[in-house]
Each structure stands twice: as structure tokens, then as C-alpha cells.
Amino acid sequence: MTFTPFTNTGLHIINLMERLGRAGIFLCTSCLRIITPPYKLSPIIKQIHFIGARSLFLIIISGLFIGMVVALQFYDALVRLGSVAMLGAAVGLVLVRELGPLLTALVIIGRAGSSICAEIAIMRNENQIDALDCMAIDPYRYIIVPRFIGAIICIPILSCVFIVVGIFGGYFVGCVLFGVSPGSYFGGMFDAVLWRDILMSVIKAMAFATITIWVATVKGFYLHLDPTAFGSEGVSKVTTQAVVVSSVSVFFADYIISSIIL
Amino acid sequence: MADKQTKIEIAVGFFMIVGLASISYIAIQLGDLQVLGQKSYIINARFTSSSGLRSGAFIEAAGVRVGTVDSIVFDPEEYQSIVYLAIDEDVPIHEDAVASIRTAGIIGDKFIKITPGGGEYLQPGEEIFETEPSINLEELISKYIFETEK
Incomplete structure (x- = not known):
């Protein structure tokens, strides 16, 4: 009886390690299936359509408003310091380094990550994945690989779209509404943003894409191994978990990548 | 079915073109990538x-x-x-x-x-x-x- 706290802690840690190990093996297996033939293009295009093309409008709208609000906030702060000429540099750096990849990943987690997780969880719930196994169809190759490739292609592209739209949103607020000269807005931005910043942006977008799709697929795929998740309630539970875990991991990875590169 | 497939392809193509345009804007304007190769x-x-x-x-x-x-x-x-x-x-x-x-x-x-x-x-x-x-x-x-x- 006196050992109960220890037993509980030990049980939790063993559970956590098991889940982490399973997720790690899942990621390695998926990567192995991605690099080995046969390669199939049409399922990947379908996923690019689902993750990328159908998120394009959402990303454009979010990017526009984020760019506008960043420019508004920086304009207000810079006017106090009397250095409005720095507006372009500030908006460009903030969008390229941080907000572009981060907010794109969050939007995609909400729009595509949750639905991918629920889709795979329902497949598992209805034993469709076992059925694939019975028919000697590799579920990794059939379900996971197209989604992985689709996400890793789409999220960096969407992040670029987000940044460009954000820059023009900032231009609209800064130059059209508040009368900052377009030359100093764009000139300052082009001088301030270096290759290093763009490289950081791309690395972040790739890392966030991997985290997002990894968490979404692994949570759905191993629904049946979670002893507390049953039926439709289980699906809703793992979907919530996937969104929470991938958002938090993306924030964590954001800090780690920034601190390594800077 | 063929019609739906074409729609998907059009959407993906449009997405890719918008994406490539954004990437090249970032690379050329922000990254000072010299495409024409200023010698x-x-x-x-x-x-x-x-x-x-x-x-x-x-x-x-x-x-x-x-x-x-x-x-x-x-x-x-x-x-x-x-x-x-x-x-x-x-x-x-x-x-x-x-x-x-x-x-x-x-x-x-x-x-x-x-x-x-x-x-x-x-x-x-x-x-x-x-x-x-x-x-x-x-x-x-x-x-x-x-x-x-x-």
C-alpha cells in the first residue's frame, strides 16, 4: 500500500515510454516506406489537393489579416520611437522567421490534421486497417505514405504563400492606410531579410509539417492500443489529443529550432 | 468520375502555381537570389x-x-x-x-x-x-x- 505513489509513477512512465517508442517506430517505418519503391503519384495528388489546394483560400485570408495586424502593431510601436522606416524590416522578419511557418502549421493542424486523424481512427475502429493487412496490402503504403508526402510538400508551400500575402497585407496597412513610403517599406525589408532567415523559415515549415502529420496519423493509427478509448468516443478523444499534442509540439519545436539556428 | 479527377488536378495545378510564384518571390526579392547571375x-x-x-x-x-x-x-x-x-x-x-x-x-x-x-x-x-x-x-x-x- 505504501508503494502506491511509486507504482503509479512507474506505470505512467512506462506507458509514456511505450507510446513514444511506438510513435518512433511508426515514423521510421513510414520514412522507410516513403523512400522505397513502388512510388504512386495519384494518391499523393489527392492528398495535395486535400491538404494544400483546399487550404489555400484559408491561408490567404489568414496571411492577409496577420500581415495587416503585424504592420498595424509595429507601426504604432515604431511611431513612438520615430523610426517608421523600419516597418518593412520588422514585418518581413517577423513573417519569414516566425509567423509564416508557425501559423501555417496551426491552421493546417486545425483543418487537415484533425480530419486525417479522425479518418484513420475510424478506419482502425471499423477494422478496415486489419482488413487491408488481411488482403496483404501494406497499410503504411496505402494510408500513411501519401499523407506524409502530401503534408511535407504542402506546408512549406503554404507557408511561402502565407508570408507573401502577409507582406502585401502589411504593405496595404503601412503604405496605403498610414502613408509609409513604399520604397522604404520594401527596401528595408529586402535589406533586412537574409538567406539565413529564409532557410530558417523553410526548415521550420518542413519540421512542423513532419510533426503535424506524424502526430495526426500515429494517434489515429494506434487508436486500438489506447485502453481508455472505445468506439466513436475514442475517435473524438484521439482527435482532440492529436490537435493538442501537435500544437504543443510545434511550439516546442519552434523554440528549439530558433535557438539552434540563431 | 473523370470530371471529378480533372477538377482535383486543376485545383492542385492552381495551388502549385500560386505556391511556386510565392517561393520565387521570396527567393528572388527577399533572398537576393541572382537568377540572371549578376557577374x-x-x-x-x-x-x-x-x-x-x-x-x-x-x-x-x-x-x-x-x-x-x-x-x-x-x-x-x-x-x-x-x-x-x-x-x-x-x-x-x-x-x-x-x-x-x-x-x-x-x-x-x-x-x-x-x-x-x-x-x-x-x-x-x-x-x-x-x-x-x-x-x-x-x-x-x-x-x-x-x-x-x-
Whole structure:
């Protein structure tokens, strides 16, 4: 009886390690299936359509408003310091380094990550994945690989779209509404943003894409191994978990990548 | 079914085109990627101090950008810094031109200012002899304060 706290802690840690190990093996297996033939293009295009093309409008709208609000906030702060000429540099750096990849990943987690997780969880719930196994169809190759490739292609592209739209949103607020000269807005931005910043942006977008799709697929795929998740309630539970875990991991990875590169 | 497939392909194609346009805008405008390949030649300059100067910094002549700093190396024999300057091909530099390290504004980045001279033009790989090192404001102020105290 006196050992109960220890037993509980030990049980939790063993559970956590098991889940982490399973997720790690899942990621390695998926990567192995991605690099080995046969390669199939049409399922990947379908996923690019689902993750990328159908998120394009959402990303454009979010990017526009984020760019506008960043420019508004920086304009207000810079006017106090009397250095409005720095507006372009500030908006460009903030969008390229941080907000572009981060907010794109969050939007995609909400729009595509949750639905991918629920889709795979329902497949598992209805034993469709076992059925694939019975028919000697590799579920990794059939379900996971197209989604992985689709996400890793789409999220960096969407992040670029987000940044460009954000820059023009900032231009609209800064130059059209508040009368900052377009030359100093764009000139300052082009001088301030270096290759290093763009490289950081791309690395972040790739890392966030991997985290997002990894968490979404692994949570759905191993629904049946979670002893507390049953039926439709289980699906809703793992979907919530996937969104929470991938958002938090993306924030964590954001800090780690920034601190390594800077 | 075929109709739906075409719709997906159109959407993906549109997405890819928008994406590629954004990527090229970022790479060319923000990243200064030189697609057409602005050709440049390298000359070098020795400074007693190149403090604060980084590779990629701008080189200006008469306030116009004419090149970038290619690389900075330390010369252990002379205890100087050798700065390699990539100058645009169509900009000739006189052999007695002066290269000075300046700061853009008070807190801005360091850049190299070229003051023109006369005479022959430098060939690629040659050296600018007249240089002015970067000015350290703190050093200047401390010199002023401590010399007046004596």
C-alpha cells in the first residue's frame, strides 16, 4: 500500500515510454516506406489537393489579416520611437522567421490534421486497417505514405504563400492606410531579410509539417492500443489529443529550432 | 468520375502555381537570389579592424550599391583582416580608391564605402591599398575622456 505513489509513477512512465517508442517506430517505418519503391503519384495528388489546394483560400485570408495586424502593431510601436522606416524590416522578419511557418502549421493542424486523424481512427475502429493487412496490402503504403508526402510538400508551400500575402497585407496597412513610403517599406525589408532567415523559415515549415502529420496519423493509427478509448468516443478523444499534442509540439519545436539556428 | 479527377488536378495545378510564384518571390526579392547571375569580380582590401562587418554586407559607391562582401579572413602574419569584395562587373574601381567601413545610421549594419580615386583601374584579384577601419564610437569617446583627464 505504501508503494502506491511509486507504482503509479512507474506505470505512467512506462506507458509514456511505450507510446513514444511506438510513435518512433511508426515514423521510421513510414520514412522507410516513403523512400522505397513502388512510388504512386495519384494518391499523393489527392492528398495535395486535400491538404494544400483546399487550404489555400484559408491561408490567404489568414496571411492577409496577420500581415495587416503585424504592420498595424509595429507601426504604432515604431511611431513612438520615430523610426517608421523600419516597418518593412520588422514585418518581413517577423513573417519569414516566425509567423509564416508557425501559423501555417496551426491552421493546417486545425483543418487537415484533425480530419486525417479522425479518418484513420475510424478506419482502425471499423477494422478496415486489419482488413487491408488481411488482403496483404501494406497499410503504411496505402494510408500513411501519401499523407506524409502530401503534408511535407504542402506546408512549406503554404507557408511561402502565407508570408507573401502577409507582406502585401502589411504593405496595404503601412503604405496605403498610414502613408509609409513604399520604397522604404520594401527596401528595408529586402535589406533586412537574409538567406539565413529564409532557410530558417523553410526548415521550420518542413519540421512542423513532419510533426503535424506524424502526430495526426500515429494517434489515429494506434487508436486500438489506447485502453481508455472505445468506439466513436475514442475517435473524438484521439482527435482532440492529436490537435493538442501537435500544437504543443510545434511550439516546442519552434523554440528549439530558433535557438539552434540563431 | 473523370470530371471529378480533372477538377482535383486543376485545383492542385492552381495551388502549385500560386505556391511556386510565392517561393520565387521570396527567393528572388527577399533572398537576393541572382537568377540572371549578376557577374562580379573579386578584389581584396586589408583593414586593421573589420569589427562588425559580415560577409554579405553591402559595398556602396556614391551611395549606390555596387557589390557585396564575399568573405573576411584573418591574416596572422600582419595581424590584419583581409576582406574580399565582390564588385559588380560593370563597376571599375580605381587603384587609389579608398575603402572605408561605415555604419548605416547609428545602430545600422556596417557596410563598405568606396571613395573614388584616379589613375588605372584595379584588375580582379588585386588589392585596394587605401583603407579606413571601422570606427568604434566607444573607443573614440573613451580616448577623449581619458586624455582630457591627464
